[in-house]
Amino acid sequence: MIVSREGDLNPRKENYSLLIKGGRLIDPAAKIDATMDVLLRDGQVAEIAPPGKTRGTAHEKFDARGLVVAPGFIDLHVHLREPGQGYKETIATGTGAAAAGGFTSVCCMPNTQPVVDSPEWVTWLQQPERGAVVNVFPIAAATHASKGAVLTDFRALQRAGAVGVSDDGKPILNDGVMRETLRLSSEINLPVIQHAEDTRLTDRCSMNDGPTAFRLGLRGMKAAAEASVVERDVQLAQQFTGARLHVAHLSTADALKAVRRGKRSKSHVTCEVTPHHFALTDADIGEYDTNFKMNPPLRSDSDREAILVALADGTVDAIATDHAPHAAHEKVIEFERAAFGITGLETALGLAITHLHRGHKMPLSRIVELFTSGPARVFSLRGRGTLIRGSHADVTIFDAQKRWTFDAAKSHSRSQNTPFGGAQFTGKVVATIVGGRVVYRTE
Amino acid sequence: MREWGIAPRVLNIHGWVFRRPSFTRQSRTRLRVTRQSPWHTMKQSARGSLLGIEHLGAPEILGLLKLARRMNPLKPRPLLRGKRVLLLFYEASTRTRSSFEIAAKSLGAMTTLVLSSGSSIEKGESLLDTGYTLRAVGADVIVIRHPQAGAAALMARYLDIPVINAGDGMHEHPSQALLDAYTILRHKKTLKGLQVAIVGDIYHSRVARSAIHLLSKFGARLTLCGPAEFLPETAFTLAPGLHITRTVEDAVHGADVIMTLRVQKERLAGTKISLQDYVSRYQMTMARLKLAKKDAMLMHPGPIIRGLELTWEVADCPQSAIVEEVRNGVPVRMAILAKALGRSR
Numbered sequence: 001m002i003v004s005r006e007g008d009l010n011p012r013k014e015n016y017s018l019l020i021k022g023g024r025l026i027d028p029a030a031k032i033d034a035t036m037d038v039l040l041r042d043g044q045v046a047e048i049a050p051p052g053k054t055r056g057t058a059h060e061k062f063d064a065r066g067l068v069v070a071p072g073f074i075d076l077h078v079h080l081r082e083p084g085q086g087y088k089e090t091i092a093t094g095t096g097a098a099a100a101g102g103f104t105s106v107c108c109m110p111n112t113q114p115v116v117d118s119p120e121w122v123t124w125l126q127q128p129e130r131g132a133v134v135n136v137f138p139i140a141a142a143t144h145a146s147k148g149a150v151l152t153d154f155r156a157l158q159r160a161g162a163v164g165v166s167d168d169g170k171p172i173l174n175d176g177v178m179r180e181t182l183r184l185s186s187e188i189n190l191p192v193i194q195h196a197e198d199t200r201l202t203d204r205c206s207m208n209d210g211p212t213a214f215r216l217g218l219r220g221m222k223a224a225a226e227a228s229v230v231e232r233d234v235q236l237a238q239q240f241t242g243a244r245l246h247v248a249h250l251s252t253a254d255a256l257k258a259v260r261r262g263k264r265s266k267s268h269v270t271c272e273v274t275p276h277h278f279a280l281t282d283a284d285i286g287e288y289d290t291n292f293k294m295n296p297p298l299r300s301d302s303d304r305e306a307i308l309v310a311l312a313d314g315t316v317d318a319i320a321t322d323h324a325p326h327a328a329h330e331k332v333i334e335f336e337r338a339a340f341g342i343t344g345l346e347t348a349l350g351l352a353i354t355h356l357h358r359g360h361k362m363p364l365s366r367i368v369e370l371f372t373s374g375p376a377r378v379f380s381l382r383g384r385g386t387l388i389r390g391s392h393a394d395v396t397i398f399d400a401q402k403r404w405t406f407d408a409a410k411s412h413s414r415s416q417n418t419p420f421g422g423a424q425f426t427g428k429v430v431a432t433i434v435g436g437r438v439v440y441r442t443e
Numbered sequence: 444m445r446e447w448g449i450a451p452r453v454l455n456i457h458g459w460v461f462r463r464p465s466f467t468r469q470s471r472t473r474l475r476v477t478r479q480s481p482w483h484t485m486k487q488s489a490r491g492s493l494l495g496i497e498h499l500g501a502p503e504i505l506g507l508l509k510l511a512r513r514m515n516p517l518k519p520r521p522l523l524r525g526k527r528v529l530l531l532f533y534e535a536s537t538r539t540r541s542s543f544e545i546a547a548k549s550l551g552a553m554t555t556l557v558l559s560s561g562s563s564i565e566k567g568e569s570l571l572d573t574g575y576t577l578r579a580v581g582a583d584v585i586v587i588r589h590p591q592a593g594a595a596a597l598m599a600r601y602l603d604i605p606v607i608n609a610g611d612g613m614h615e616h617p618s619q620a621l622l623d624a625y626t627i628l629r630h631k632k633t634l635k636g637l638q639v640a641i642v643g644d645i646y647h648s649r650v651a652r653s654a655i656h657l658l659s660k661f662g663a664r665l666t667l668c669g670p671a672e673f674l675p676e677t678a679f680t681l682a683p684g685l686h687i688t689r690t691v692e693d694a695v696h697g698a699d700v701i702m703t704l705r706v707q708k709e710r711l712a713g714t715k716i717s718l719q720d721y722v723s724r725y726q727m728t729m730a731r732l733k734l735a736k737k738d739a740m741l742m743h744p745g746p747i748i749r750g751l752e753l754t755w756e757v758a759d760c761p762q763s764a765i766v767e768e769v770r771n772g773v774p775v776r777m778a779i780l781a782k783a784l785g786r787s788r
Binding site for chain 2 (some may be wrong): 209210211213214215216217218219287288329332333334335336337
């Protein structure tokens with residue numbers, strides 16, 4: 001159940017406080033993994049103490065016994081589709097899905113209509129009229145209309161609230177433009193997010209190159225098309241001190257190698273992977289199921305294994321969903337014509353716990369890190385991704401043992417293009433708290 | 444109402460859904476097995492659809508080939524009297540279109556041809572809406588040719604009438620593979636152990652994919668031959684026991700059947716290999732044909748481009764089965780239509 005900002009569950013009051021009692025607090029940034037009470041007051045974390053030891057009083061209590069209490073999840077890569085494509089998703093519905101998936105902050109990509117390439121649109125995205133249920137951090141376009149030619153005004157965009165710049169979906173291939181993007185952003189400590197794909201090599205391709213693509217008669221995207229762009233970007237980023245390169249939705253073993261090389265050298269390179277890339281492979285496409293079509297595409301099993309290793313060893317900084325809603329008429333068509341992208345906000349935690357924790361014995365604290373402090377560091381979101389005293393009162397409470405079945409038709413998103421309809425997961429969000437107020441709670 | 448005992452049931456074995464045959468005649472028309480995605484329940488497509496060779500079992504293929512032997516376009520049988528066969532062609536076609544039409548008419552069915560140009564498809568109507576429209580005007584079966592892979596599968600998933608794939612993009616062309624097998628079996632006793640060379644642009648060829656699936660199911664020994672641009676290494680994953688060679692002499696040597704494929708000049712344009720190169724390295728010439736067995740058959744799905752993938756002499760030589768393939772297309776497609784509409788006895 002989404003409890004809107006105007007909902008009566010938690011009326012907007014001064015001095016409002018909420019005590020989360022008896023949960024297992026996992027805060028990787030503060031190195032805490034213990035049973036703790038968390039007191040939230042005035043939109044901030046007021047106190048953390050062993051059970052029953054909090055000194056302050058609270059208007060309301062939340063019984064979190066048997067549940068995990070984590071800092072609010074942050075998604076570095078979502079498509080909220082506004083402005084211009086409200087038929088796919090709106091900020092209200094997209095953030096509703098985010099709340100249901102345990103995300104308290106989402107960073108939205110600028111590939112809308114029009115492209116978010118001006119401070120005015122960055123401001124527009126953050127206005128209360130949009131009806132956002134969780135925090136929205138806009139990412140602005142790096143070039144005008146994402147055409148890859150003329151750079152936007154990074155300083156003005158940052159002042160308006162942009163947390164990064166990216167031409168997501170239309171990678172910056174021109175070396176000179178990318179160098180200039182990194183140089184200018186390094187001056188103001190702004191991350192550059194690159195969708196790494198050499199589109200000159202992926203013309204008319206609709207899935208990963210490999211046995212399944214050959215069998216289905218579909219043109220395949222080669223792994224090299226991703227790795228070559230990552231390698232070039234890592235090299236360019238080394239030229240400017242302070243340049244921050246963030247590789248979006250990384251999907252191949254070779255690109256991971258390039259990121260590792262970048263991390264070993266002094267350059268600031270970070271990366272994210274999506275839940276579908278660690279959970280599925282290209283063989284899962286079956287017979288032209290367009291709900292398995294996204295960009296970057298599902299890759300081979302060896303790529304998936306490399307991603308699992310990189311998630312465990314710290315190469316990967318964050319799990320991001322690349323939540324990309326599309327209407328039915330853009331998906332229930334021929335595979336090659338269908339739009340790229342799947343929704344992912346509501347299935348991310350279930351996939352992470354089912355595949356990483358239960359399937360590959362990854363500790364819960366590492367999973368929480370990938371959803372919280374990891375992404376907060378990538379975009380320098382101060383006071384988020386942790387629950388130390390004084391930070392924002394964004395909290396995600398989940399049940400790591402709960403088994404449930406995802407029903408795509410009951411999704412909070414406006415679109416239902418997910419490959420996980422009917423999938424069984426372990427690990428479910430119980431409550432999402434943004435700014436000290438409960439915005440989502442399971443019925 | 445008469446009870447038939449066991450109702451048709453769905454058995455799920457290792458993610459593959461088999462329909463247990465019921466006791467109705469309709470059920471014997473089952474032609475394919477659908478793979479059910481573990482995450483996503485796809486709609487079960489209508490029985491009788493022929494979407495590809497890959498998921499067909501050997502008994503079903505043999506059944507169709509046997510049925511084709513009993514079909515004779517010169518002695519029409521009104522098995523499909525009153526049935527409406529919709530031919531939906533999004534791509535140019537001579538052989539497939541005319542032989543499906545003649546096959547349908549030989550069985551007493553009505554045919555209607557819908558082309559992408561001159562229909563609402565030009566106005567932007569989607570594939571599925573076109574399918575629903577044709578269903579509504581009374582189609583009993585849709586034969587579809589489409590430039591995109593998976594188009595027939597998409598239509599079959601959403602329509603409750605059989606869909607026959609007459610070629611979808613680079614994916615499959617099942618009726619061509621069936622008529623090729625039919626033609627081979629007119630001259631050879633069995634497919635098992637037969638040495639088959641497939642030469643040419645295999646990557647872009649739906650004919651090659653269907654032929655490879657079919658022949659390897661029956662134990663033929665397949666050698667694929669072509670330049671890397673037309674034959675990537677991943678091709679060997681398509682079926683077990685495939686061989687890949689870049690030298691046409693190796694492929695042809697000792698072969699029982701040689702299948703040459705059409706090469707589109709414009710596809711050579713983007714690659715490292717020039718037209719002259721291709722012709723000198725891969726063209727089927729009389730000299731190369733002589734390397735094969737004495738009774739080797741030369742096949743080609745058409746349209747042939749004389750002087751490119753084969754010489755004039757090779758196309759017309761006694762070993763050439765090119766014209767016979769076209770002729771055999773009619774009885775094979777009669778069998779496909781009869782089976783799709785449950786009139787296979």
